[in-house]
Amino acid sequence: MNLSELARKLNTTINELKEKLPGLGFDVGLHAIKVDDHSAQQIIEKWSELKRKERVQEKFAKQLGQVEEKEEKTDAEKAEAKKLQIPAVIAVRDFATRMNLPVTGVIRELMKSGILATLNDRIDYETASIVAEDLGFLPEQEVDDGTSKENDEMLDRLKSAIESDNDGKNKPRPPIVVVMGHVDHGKTTLLDAIRTTNVVAGESGGITQHIGAYQVVKNDHRITFIDTPGHEAFTVMRSRGAKVADMAILVVAADDGVKPQTKEAINIIKAAGIPFIVALNKMDKPDANVEKAKSALSEVGLIPEDWGGKTVIVPVSAKTGAGIDQLIEMLILTAEMEKDRLIANPDRNAIGTIIESHIDKGAGPIATVLVQTGTMWPGDILGIKGVHVGRVRTMRNWKGEVVLKARPATPVQVLGFKSTPAVGDVVEVADDTKGLDTKKVRQGKNDAVSRVTATNSAPTEEEGGKPYLNIVIRTDVLGSIEALMGMFEKLKNPDVILKIVRKGLGSVTDSDILSAESASGLVYAFRVPVTNQAEQLSREKHVEIKRYDVIYDLFNDVKANLEALLPKEIVVTELGKLEVLAVFKVDSGVTIAGGRVVDGKLQPNTKIRIARGGEYVGEGAISELQLGKQTVKQVGSGQECGIKVQSKTKLEVGDRLETYKEEERIKKSTIGN
Numbered sequence: 001m002n003l004s005e006l007a008r009k010l011n012t013t014i015n016e017l018k019e020k021l022p023g024l025g026f027d028v029g030l031h032a033i034k035v036d037d038h039s040a041q042q043i044i045e046k047w048s049e050l051k052r053k054e055r056v057q058e059k060f061a062k063q064l065g066q067v068e069e070k071e072e073k074t075d076a077e078k079a080e081a082k083k084l085q086i087p088a089v090i091a092v093r094d095f096a097t098r099m100n101l102p103v104t105g106v107i108r109e110l111m112k113s114g115i116l117a118t119l120n121d122r123i124d125y126e127t128a129s130i131v132a133e134d135l136g137f138l139p140e141q142e143v144d145d146g147t148s149k150e151n152d153e154m155l156d157r158l159k160s161a162i163e164s165d166n167d168g169k170n171k172p173r174p175p176i177v178v179v180m181g182h183v184d185h186g187k188t189t190l191l192d193a194i195r196t197t198n199v200v201a202g203e204s205g206g207i208t209q210h211i212g213a214y215q216v217v218k219n220d221h222r223i224t225f226i227d228t229p230g231h232e233a234f235t236v237m238r239s240r241g242a243k244v245a246d247m248a249i250l251v252v253a254a255d256d257g258v259k260p261q262t263k264e265a266i267n268i269i270k271a272a273g274i275p276f277i278v279a280l281n282k283m284d285k286p287d288a289n290v291e292k293a294k295s296a297l298s299e300v301g302l303i304p305e306d307w308g309g310k311t312v313i314v315p316v317s318a319k320t321g322a323g324i325d326q327l328i329e330m331l332i333l334t335a336e337m338e339k340d341r342l343i344a345n346p347d348r349n350a351i352g353t354i355i356e357s358h359i360d361k362g363a364g365p366i367a368t369v370l371v372q373t374g375t376m377w378p379g380d381i382l383g384i385k386g387v388h389v390g391r392v393r394t395m396r397n398w399k400g401e402v403v404l405k406a407r408p409a410t411p412v413q414v415l416g417f418k419s420t421p422a423v424g425d426v427v428e429v430a431d432d433t434k435g436l437d438t439k440k441v442r443q444g445k446n447d448a449v450s451r452v453t454a455t456n457s458a459p460t461e462e463e464g465g466k467p468y469l470n471i472v473i474r475t476d477v478l479g480s481i482e483a484l485m486g487m488f489e490k491l492k493n494p495d496v497i498l499k500i501v502r503k504g505l506g507s508v509t510d511s512d513i514l515s516a517e518s519a520s521g522l523v524y525a526f527r528v529p530v531t532n533q534a535e536q537l538s539r540e541k542h543v544e545i546k547r548y549d550v551i552y553d554l555f556n557d558v559k560a561n562l563e564a565l566l567p568k569e570i571v572v573t574e575l576g577k578l579e580v581l582a583v584f585k586v587d588s589g590v591t592i593a594g595g596r597v598v599d600g601k602l603q604p605n606t607k608i609r610i611a612r613g614g615e616y617v618g619e620g621a622i623s624e625l626q627l628g629k630q631t632v633k634q635v636g637s638g639q640e641c642g643i644k645v646q647s648k649t650k651l652e653v654g655d656r657l658e659t660y661k662e663e664e665r666i667k668k669s670t671i672g673n
């Protein structure tokens with residue numbers, strides 16, 4: 001037989017064949033072209049044995065950590081190299097620049113996804129990320145804390161509008177007080193106590209999940225309060241709250257002391273440069289410890305006044321109402337000292353900041369605007385970043401009462417937006433629509449969530465070899481989507497990808513179900529109803545709808561689903577070793593042998609590596625152990641025993657059997673924490 005033909009039969013190269021033949025006991029010489037048929041037959045038999053041995057050796061080398069798995073690394077490196085940061089909304093031109101691609105090509109790519117856009121059009125993150133992925137990038141959403149350049153410009157204008165109103169028209173306005181602190185330390189309860197209503201009871205799990213704004217009149221002083229959520233996921237909302245505020249209350253539970261979000265809040269307050277008061281809450285609790293809390297505060301640089309520092313600390317109990325009056329007194333005192341700054345011109349067009357926005361099923365887009373200067377009236381033309389976004393139809397105060405004007409430092413719910421504006425946006429009232437861009441429908445970040453996003457081409461699994469979890473999310477308010485997106489950032493993982501196929505505000509609809517179906521995904525409904533039709537469709541299409549009221553429960557469910565998709569890792573546990581002393585019986589892959597345990601303990605139903613003369617020659621499993629005539633579950637070191645072994649490799653006296661167990665585990669440690 002020709003060597004080349006033999007090589008082909010063995011699925012190898014002539015060179016490898018020639019190189020390995022001497023090791024198999026065939027000396028065919030370097031220049032041989034043929035072997036006789038008898039040798040060829042023997043070579044074929046021995047070759048498969050050799051290949052099996054090579055495979056076993058490679059496997060065990062890997063198992064025992066003797067070789068590095070190089071591939072993974074380069075994959076991760078590749079991903080690193082092509083990461084692309086994309087903001088919530090981006091102009092097509094800027095998007096192309098970020099990818100370093102010609103804008104025409106990007107427009108063409110967008111058209112493929114069914115989106116007709118010109119270079120100045122703005123597209124949302126979802127759309128951009130799909131196109132970016134198609135172009136081989138790994139898109140990442142840029143965290144937007146409302147500090148985009150455009151917004152900075154707006155904030156500057158807002159500032160100068162407030163400061164330039166010095167021609168005698170400025171009037172005192174209420175202070176805006178932001179309430180911050182660690183989760184569950186009692187911010188909302190404290191505000192309840194101040195207002196003596198009960199909001200906390202109405203919140204799911206008592207956890208604040210978006211910003212709340214209230215106005216209170218105490219001792220003839222009007223104060224505007226901004227409540228913020230304390231959970232770590234809501235950093236963005238906390239910093240936004242602080243940006244619009246004049247002063248802050250830092251709530252610290254006296255039984256719990258300084259916690260991570262207390263520290264974060266301190267940093268945010270310091271960055272905002274606003275005065276603040278510490279409300280040491282939950283004083284009614286038996287384990288409230290003022291001294292301990294004070295020393296914890298000192299450690300983070302807040303030295304109490306009575307310890308010679310400058311930090312005003314008021315012990316309170318939101319539950320019993322103790323200390324609330326003192327707290328308000330301190331607030332009024334602080335406002336008094338700040339009074340030169342607490343002014344605005346009510347006789348001008350209003351400018352304010354969006355602090356919450358959502359879509360109401362009946363009424364459409366609703367946003368809470370904190371008017372910061374000027375007065376807002378029904379009929380006012382609204383502009384955001386130079387784009388006409390609607391006209392004030394109705395305004396309601398925090399109690400839900402219709403109001404006919406909103407003066408500086410007043411939060412109002414405004415009806416009349418054409419689409420939901422982004423939280424953090426600065427809204428400006430214009431004299432007419434002339435100065436505003438009316439043609440362009442603003443593609444704000446929230447339009448992105450309230451309208452259907454790009455395509456549903458997302459495959460469920462194995463894009464680029466990685467499994468995907470595709471989900472559709474519907475929430476009640478924008479803050480919830482923002483928070484979830486922030487939390488999902490933590491689930492970023494090199495092994496599985498979470499893909500938000502579609503997200504939006506309001507009820508779960510048919511098209512959500514269809515999107516989820518075509519992506520083989522599932523639907524999450526966060527505090528929103530599901531239409532009857534969608535319900536029906538979900539049953540027909542076998543699309544799961546999961547409903548949640550608490551954001552962390554939803555998050556944990558997504559996390560668990562993602563974990564289930566994680567590649568499994570095999571954990572090898574080394575067990576005992578045995579030396580073969582006798583081979584009694586070999587019968588179609590089953591060998592009965594005897595041996596001595598030389599290390600550790602032997603157990604039945606374990607895997608084995610067969611080592612002979614210092615190298616691995618095969619693998620198999622031990623199915624039974626015998627001591628004397630008895631079947632046993634364990635044999636200790638030094639003992640002699642009988643074994644029943646399943647293996648294709650024939651055991652020989654002197655073989656060493658290394659036993660081990662393999663367990664499949666998901667790579668849990670790699671997701672979030």
Ligand SMILES: Nc1nc2c(ncn2[C@@H]2O[C@H](COP(=O)(O)OP(=O)(O)OP(=O)(O)O)[C@@H](O)[C@H]2O)c(=O)[nH]1
Nearest residue numbers: 183184185186187188189207208230282317318319
């Ligand atoms: N005993 C006691 N319990 C309080 C007091 N203030 C708040 N609580 C309780 O603490 C829990 C959390 O209160 P919330 O007001 O929801 O806390 P929060 O800071 O607004 O929480 P997040 O908004 O989720 O950050 C609730 O069970 C309250 O009843 C207090 O002064 N005394």
Ligand SMILES: [Mg+2]
Nearest residue numbers: 187188207208
């Ligand atoms: Mg709260």
